[in-house]
Amino acid sequence: MNTSDNRDKGTVGGSNQMWGGRFAAGPSAVMREINASIPFDKHLWRQDIAASKAHAAMLGACGIVSADDALAIGHGLDKVAAEYEDHGVPEDWSLEDIHMTVEHRLAELIGPVAGRLHTARSRNDQVATDFRLWVRDAIDALDQALAGLQRALVTRAGEHAETILPGFTHLQAAQPVTLGHHLLAYHEMLARDRSRFADARVRLNRCPLGSAALAGTGFPIDRAMTAQALGFDGPTANSLDAVSDRDFALDYLQAAAQCALHLSRLAEELVLWSSQPFGFIRLPDALATGSSIMPQKKNPDAAELVRGHSGRIVGCAVALMVTMKGLPLAYSKDMQDDKPPVFEAHGLLSLSLAAMTGMIADAEFRTDRTRQAAELGYATATDLADWLVREAGLPFREAHHVTGAAVKLAESRGVPLDRLPLTDLQAIDQRIGEGVFAALSIEASVAARASHGGTAPAEVRKRVAEARGLLEMG
Numbered sequence: 001m002n003t004s005d006n007r008d009k010g011t012v013g014g015s016n017q018m019w020g021g022r023f024a025a026g027p028s029a030v031m032r033e034i035n036a037s038i039p040f041d042k043h044l045w046r047q048d049i050a051a052s053k054a055h056a057a058m059l060g061a062c063g064i065v066s067a068d069d070a071l072a073i074g075h076g077l078d079k080v081a082a083e084y085e086d087h088g089v090p091e092d093w094s095l096e097d098i099h100m101t102v103e104h105r106l107a108e109l110i111g112p113v114a115g116r117l118h119t120a121r122s123r124n125d126q127v128a129t130d131f132r133l134w135v136r137d138a139i140d141a142l143d144q145a146l147a148g149l150q151r152a153l154v155t156r157a158g159e160h161a162e163t164i165l166p167g168f169t170h171l172q173a174a175q176p177v178t179l180g181h182h183l184l185a186y187h188e189m190l191a192r193d194r195s196r197f198a199d200a201r202v203r204l205n206r207c208p209l210g211s212a213a214l215a216g217t218g219f220p221i222d223r224a225m226t227a228q229a230l231g232f233d234g235p236t237a238n239s240l241d242a243v244s245d246r247d248f249a250l251d252y253l254q255a256a257a258q259c260a261l262h263l264s265r266l267a268e269e270l271v272l273w274s275s276q277p278f279g280f281i282r283l284p285d286a287l288a289t290g291s292s293i294m295p296q297k298k299n300p301d302a303a304e305l306v307r308g309h310s311g312r313i314v315g316c317a318v319a320l321m322v323t324m325k326g327l328p329l330a331y332s333k334d335m336q337d338d339k340p341p342v343f344e345a346h347g348l349l350s351l352s353l354a355a356m357t358g359m360i361a362d363a364e365f366r367t368d369r370t371r372q373a374a375e376l377g378y379a380t381a382t383d384l385a386d387w388l389v390r391e392a393g394l395p396f397r398e399a400h401h402v403t404g405a406a407v408k409l410a411e412s413r414g415v416p417l418d419r420l421p422l423t424d425l426q427a428i429d430q431r432i433g434e435g436v437f438a439a440l441s442i443e444a445s446v447a448a449r450a451s452h453g454g455t456a457p458a459e460v461r462k463r464v465a466e467a468r469g470l471l472e473m474g
C-alpha cells in the first residue's frame with residue numbers, strides 16, 4: 001500500500017480496533033501518519049513472529065492459555081510467516097506497527113483466539129525483544145563480513161610481505177615499509193571492530209519479554225523459558241529498564257561508527273593510491289566507474305562512497321544518542337525512532353564492507369611504482385642515524401644532526417643518500433665508514449625493522465601466519 005493511499009484512507013474513521021475501546025473517534029490522517037512505524041518496522045517481522053511463537057508456547061506451558069489455544073496460535077503464526085515470506089508485509093497505517101499488523105492478520109486467520117496471544121505482554125516488551133533479536137542477527141552478519149575483509153587483507157599481505165611501499169607521516173615520505181605490513185594494519189583495526197561487536201552482543205543477549213508494559217505482569221509466566229527459546233542467555237533483571245533500554249542499539253551503532261571510520265581511512269588510501277601522481281594501485285574495473293565526458297577517466301567511486309557512507313553511519317549513531325537523551329523511564333514513543341538509524345547504518349556498513357572486500361581482493365598493486373616512490377624523500381635517513389648510533393657509538397641526537405647535514409648535501413646535489421661519495425660523508429663526520437652503504441638501501445632498511453610488530457618481511461610473514469590461523473584460512 002503506498003503512502004498516499006494510506007494518508008487518504010479514513011481520515012476520521014471509527015476508533016482503532018486494537019486499542020480504541022476508550023476512544024470516540026479515530027485518529028486524524030496526520031496522527032496516523034506520524035504514528036505509523038510499519039513502513040520501517042516491517043523489517044522486524046521474522047523476529048516479531050519468533051518472539052510471539054515463544055510467548056504463545058510459554059503461555060500454554062504455564063497454563064495461562066489452554067494447550068489447544070497455544071497450538072492454534074503457533075500454527076496461525078506460521079501461516080502469517082509463510083504469507084510474508086511469499087508476498088511481503090502489507091502496510092496499513094491504521095495498524096501502526098509490525099506487532100499489530102501480525103496480530104491483526106493472525107485474528108483474520110484463526111479468529112478470536114488470536115486475542116489471547118497478547119496476555120501478559122505489551123508492545124513495549126515486544127518491540128524491545130524483537131529489536132534485540134534483529135540487532136543480534138545484524139551483529140552476526142557483520143562479524144562474517146568483517147572476517148571476509150580480514151581474509152582478503154591477509155591474503156594480499158601474504159603476497160606482498162616484501163613489496164616496498166613508502167611509509168608516511170604527515171603524508172610526507174617517512175621510512176620505507178612493506179605493503180604487507182600496511183595492509184595488516186587494517187586487519188588489526190577490523191579485529192578490534194569484531195571484538196567491539198562481540199562485546200555488544202554479550203550485553204545485548206538478555207530477554208526483555210515478560211517485562212510487559214513497564215512493571216512486569218501478574219500472570220505466572222516463565223521468563224526463563226521464553227529467553228531460552230529465543231537464544232538469550234536469560235531474562236533481563238528490571239522491567240522498567242528492559243522496556244526502555246536501547247543501549248544495545250547504541251552499542252551497535254557506536255561500534256558501527258568506529259568500524260566505518262576504519263573503512264573510510266582505508267577508502268581514502270585507495271582514492272589516493274589510485275590517483276595518477278601516486279599510481280600505486282589499479283582498482284578492479286568491476287568496482288570503478290568512468291566519466292560521461294572524459295573518456296580517459298577511471299574513478300574510484302566505490303572507495304569514495306565507502307568514505308562518504310562513514311559520515312552517514314556516524315550520523316545514525318548521533319541521531320539515536322540524541323533521541324535517547326533525557327527520556328524519563330520507562331517507554332516513550334520517541335523510542336520508535338530507534339529503528340531507522342540502525343537499519344540505515346546496517347545497510348550502509350554491509351554494503352561498504354562488500355565493496356571494500358572486492359577492492360582489496362582484486363586491486364592490482366603496482367609494485368614498481370611503490371618501490372620508486374619509496375626512493376623519494378630520503379626515506380632511509382633514519383637508517384643513517386641508526387648506523388651512526390650502532391656502529392660509531394654516537395648518541396642518537398648527535399647522529400640525527402649529522403644525518404641532517406648529509407640529507408642537506410644530497411638534496412643540494414639532487415641525489416639519494418646512498419649516492420653520496422664516502423669522502424663527502426666523511427667530510428661531514430669522519431666516523432662514517434664504508435659499511436654505511438649497506439644500511440642505506442631500502443631493502444636493508446625494511447629488513448632491519450624486525451622488532452615485534454615491525455615492518456620487516458620476516459615479521460610480516462609471522463603476523464600473516466598468525467592471522468591465517470585465527471581466521472581459519474587453512
Ligand code: ARG
Nearest residue numbers: 037041097123124127335336
Ligand atoms: N511501534 C512501537 C515502537 O516501535 C511499538 C511500541 C509501542 N508501544 C506503545 N505503548 N505505544 O516503539
